Amino acid sequence: MSPRDFDVEHADVSWCPGCGNFQILSVLKEALAELGLSPREVVLVSGIGQAAKTPHFMQGHIIQGLHGRGLPVATGVKAANPGMTVLAIGGDGDMYGEGGNHLVHTIRRNPDITNLVHNNMVYGLTKGQASPTSPIGLKTPVQVDGVFAEPLNPLALALSQGASFVARAFSGDMPGTREIIKAAILHRGYSLVDIFQPCVSFNKVNTYKWFKENTYVLEDFPETRNDRGKAMELALAGPPFPLGILYREKGDRPTFEDHLAAYRETREPLWRRTPPLERIGSYIEGLR
């Protein structure tokens, strides 16, 4: 497979020139190709937002649903066909704001999906309002006196809920982001990759320069980083913010799909199934 296999010819990409989304799109295609996946093995699920448009600019099965609802849709897809590689892609407003409740519970549920969150700390599609990760004091057309609320810490939140894979990347570090995405896809269970990304149109504080100056790459790239306490320390640290895999669970925790009764006898996707009429009939006989 080549990253070109994931290209959409003549795609009318609607992002602003210089947007970090271009880098993420590019490394995502590379990551999938390097893992030997073909577009028809991949389902790209998204909600609404600039990041959530990503599936439109790639080859693969896609389902772009509602703002904030990418994770439950992705969970449903994976549960219906565990053989597919499922990614849920969105921005900070989509995944951490509107979809916050789903984030918490998808982490607990641990489906084998990869959650990429393009975190530019501002709303793009709706033109510049504060997002759940906007820094305190960020002035916007709505928050004219600056953001008042504490920024949400997605990594600490995920770790506290028992996430089995938690990482942070920066779109400006393309090779690093690619490796992290690959590791996240390979991880069996829910994986969160929070990807720092500048918004060149609406966030004049968290720029490329700011991200470069306020992040550092975790030195080692361990096969396993299995210390939730240490990971939590890293998640709460910054600036400067560590980039890399903060936590990757050792062992073989069952995924959401593993536990479903539908897959105890067979791993066949649900679309291959027909109703168990005989068993239904004998259940009815039992009601006599």
Place this chain on the structure above:
Amino acid sequence: MGKEISVVLCGAAGQGVQTVESLLVKALARSGYHVFATKESMSRVRGGSNSTEIRIADRHIEAFVDRIDLLVPLNGGLRPNIWKRLDGKTVILGDREELKEEFEGHPNRFIEIPFLEIARKAGGEVTANSAAAGALCAIFGVEFELLDDLLKRRFGAKPEILGKNHSSATEGYNRGLALVGSGAFGFRLPRRDPGWKPVMIDGHTAVSLGALAGGCNFVTAYPMSPGSGVLAFMGQNASKFDIAVEQAEDEIAAVNMAIGAWAAGARAMATTSGGGFALMEEGISLAAVTETPLVIHLGQRPGPATGMATRTEQADLELALYAGHGEFPRIILSPGDAQEAFDLSRRAFDWADRYQVPVFVLTDEYLLDSVYEREKLPLEDGSFSHHFVETQPGYLRYRMTEDGISPRGVFGNGTGLVRIDSHEHDESGHIEEDFEMRERMQGKRMSKLDLLEREAIPPSVHGNPDGNTVVACWGSTGPIVKEALDRLDRDDAALVHFSQVYPLPPSTGRLLAGAKRLLVVEGNSTGQFARLLRTHTGRKADHLLLNFRGHQFSVEEIARGLEKALAGGEGR
């Protein structure tokens, strides 16, 4: 009117009234009686006073009646809704130790069985319900072996508990026999031949089994009464039927999971009540624009907001009718009894898949909590087909077709890519803002409504359709109105019961046009279905018989209402 007896059991939540009900219903049915049971309960886990009505008859019955022939209060504090149903002939069977002075000086005949004392001797007061079950079995001539067998099935896994309940039931049975011997009861009903063993099925089970027969293999919900009975059934039987069941964090997640599952080829259902359905509305709109099939079971209860959690109403018709932003076709089914609940829940999946539209199965607490008798619940029609295609390279999810139905691919089946989008889109599923494309896509989606109308289930007609009066109703009120009409024994009226309320079948206008007088009976305060009929046919109802107290209509109440309306002369 045939011969029948109405028994009402009352007890606090946690006192085991439901255990008595389920034991008695099966024991009575197997003893050759026709049986129907329905319950009403308060929204509390312990205490209060709940009641179950068990009707026993010499013919098939499936409707709630006010009349109580035998009242068995297992605790004191009878609620006014029960008190006012007692008439001079109601016999009360109870335990003075438990009831204290509640019935002192009351003119009705009171027969005592010391249930508490029996239960204590058997090993614990909690088995008083088994003593009552035993006594009632004796009173109605049920062989003790039958009850014994049912007790074993229920408590078999716990020998100590089984033993106590067995002793309590045995003593209750003996006391009942002694009373019968002394001539205390005059209940005599003809019975079916030995071998009569009907299926006794409640609404929750009927919806669940129907859905499974329709290929449902993914169930997701956030618990909300009365929709959660189906979730519980599916959860308890997931391994038996190899299905995926998940309790979601909220109804929004539930509906979106169901949509994701359908997109990947599952047959998914969400089950909920009005409040949860309201939360699902945006998801319903998503299913519509993406033309992803969806089935939602909506068990109605009184609103607005929390309303009455454990009670019944038919006030979410317009919610289902208008749910979701934007315009799109949908199907709303409204079963009248367990048979229809089974059949329509089954059909919902086929139609959702075939037409790629949201299908709502609209039930209510009354139907879900009632136990219906069926001689059989036929499954012979084993035909089943998926309506998706194996995709090829260049596959277009929203290809324009003559009938508006684009062949649906699912993720993982075929070599093509399935691209699904909540925006307006082109044939490939890509975001599209071209005005002409928008008109074509919206037109394509709406054109399916014609197909749905053509397939719509015609209402069932009972009585004389050429008489001058039509009584129209929908959903769970059907069997009640039917029995009420039968009681009035009029040859100039017909019941027209709709088990599909949207889209209405094209024959609806014709059916109503001939009637000089149109009465609509429904469980809400504004006549939602009457409004729908008028919108669809131009025919305004002449009389509305409405009930929105939180409890289902009784046969007597509808008979009185119809009589009054019919006596009032012609409608127009």
